[in-house]
Each structure stands twice: as C-alpha cells, then as structure tokens.
Amino acid sequence: APINDVFPVPPISSDRPVHTWARRLLLPAFGPAAIEKMTPITRALAEELTARHFSNGTGDVAVDFARHIPVRIIAQMLGIPLEDEEMFTGWVVRTLQEGFQNLDGAMDVLGEMTMYFSAQVAERREMASEDRPDDVITMLIEAETDEPMTDEHLLGTCFLLLIAGIDTTWSAIGSSLWHLATHPDDRRRLVAEPELLPTAMEEFLRAYAPVTMARLVRDDTEFAGCPMQRNDFVLLPFPAANRDPEVFERADEVIIDREVNRHAAFGLGIHRCAGSHLARMELRVALEVWLEHFPDFELSDPDGVRWSGGQVRGPRTLPMRIPTAS
DSSP states (O other): OOHHHHSOOTTTTOOTTHHHHHHHHHGGGGSHHHHHHHHHHHHHHHHHHHHHHHTTSEEEHIIIIITHHHHHHHHHHHTOOGGGHHHHHHHHIIIIITTTTOHHHHHHHHHHHHHHHHHHHHHHHHSOGGGSOSSHHHHHHHOOOSSOOOHHHHHHHHHHHHHHHHHHHHHHHHHHHHHHHHOHHHHHHHHHOGGGHHHHHHHHHHHTOOBEEEEEOOSOEEETTEEEOTTOEEEEEHHHHTTOTTTSTTTTSOOTTOSOOOOOTTOOGGGSOTTHHHHHHHHHHHHHHHHHHOSSOEESOGGGOEEOOTTBOOEEEOEEEOTTOO
C-alpha cells in the first residue's frame, strides 16, 4: 500500500480545504525571519564540516559535507536532538532512496518515526507552555487551526518536514559541487564573481532538479495515448519540465548566468515547496563557504561517483581532491 494510504503527510498529501490551513500553519516557520535566524547557524556548520573533513586535501563531499547540513538544520528547527542524526538520515535513505524496492522497510520506518515523534510530542504536552522549547513541534502543538489537528496530522507533518527537508537539499548541494568539480570554467568564474552565485544556484536547481513528485489520478483519462485509471500513481518529473526546449533556450546546457529561469525544481501551484527559502539559503551558504575555503577542486575518482535513483536524485558519493587545502 502507498505510504499515504497508511499515514498522510500534510500538507503535501492534502487537498483543499485541509491543505489551505495545514500549509498556512507552517509558513512562518519557513519564512524570511526564521531563515535569517538559521543562516549564521548554517554557515558555522558548513565552516566546521570543511575544517573537520577536508583539511588534508581529500574527502567525500556528498558524505562528509552535503549530507550533514540539511539534517542538522531541520533537526534544530524541529527541536529534536542532533545526536540522533544518523537515525534520521537512515530513515530518509530507507524511505526515499530504497522505498520503491523495499516497501516493508519503508513501513518499518513509519513505525519507528511514530514512536520517536510521539515521545517528542508527549514530552512537550506535559510541560507548562512557558517551559516548552521554541521550535516547530511546539508551534504545531499550540497552533490554532480551522479544524482540530489530529495526532496523525501532527506526526505526519513532522515526518514530512524531516524527510522532505534532508534528501532534497543534500542532493542539490552535491549536484552543484559535482558540476563545479567537472566544469572548471564555471568554477573559476564563480570564484572570481561571487555575486553571480544566486543566479548560478538557480541554474543548478533547474539543470539538476533533485525532486520528482508523485500524484494520484483523480478521474479515468487518457494522456498522449496513455490510459490512466482513477487512483493510479503518476510521477511528475520536474527535471524533465526543467529541460523543456519550448520554455528554456539551450535547455540542456548549464548556463550559470542564465537570466530568465522560471524553473520548476520546487514544484508549481498550491503544493509548491513550503521550504524553498530554507533550501535556497542552505544551498547558497554551503556553496559560499565551500568556494571561500576551496576555490580549486576536482573529482579524485570520477568512476567513484554514485547517484541515487528514485524520487530524489543526487550524488551519494562524491570523492574530491582539493589541491590547495592546507
């Protein structure tokens, strides 16, 4: 059975009207003020990772850099212990990266996450409201909503924020660094013109869009000769939309100063990614810090690069050599 039949993850799994208030509830936690607060924390984390893992001039950028940033930032925002990082990352891998091949494994994750987050929620509910930590789980517990929020809704939203926030940004950071390692002209230009980074970053999101979303067919229909029945799952590949030659000039080329770039990496319409500001900040800060420390880098083993399949695509091993590291 698909996960959403068992456990909804609102708002991404919700239709209106539930979607409207379930999403509105989250927006302050991922709005500009919240992101501003997380920016120096993200920078300090990226600085620490570069110093700890790459000072000898080699390392795996996917494993020792890109992977840690989103999991630690979303854990801090949710208010869950950073020392559980390996467990969170394991959940992500078992659902998004291995879930298609191993549905039982993905269902086990739901059980583990339910126990984990139920304990976090129970702990906060037992506290006096002034003693609760100022974090997203507390915000969800105390929220005034259009209709009563069930525990399933609350836990499902926690699952979504943890799972959706990790693999996607891990992939975007990794893909961007893979591109710069394999396109030295683009790398040199970004080092020389750091003000170009926001534009280049959008192009990396377009060209290496990490996410493909699934949706359920609402009514029996036929599209481009393909019959689809009600409740069939369809995959909507954002990466393909982002390389549509009718929308983008030279759609298959990565042009780091591309000015007109209405890409769909974060989705479109009412389900557009609620965490896009957070993801952009993490990607920008990760690339800024990396390029400041290591303006010169290349793949140490091109054959050793491994990309994940499934609904989220990005490099999972990215062995790098940094000639100038000291």
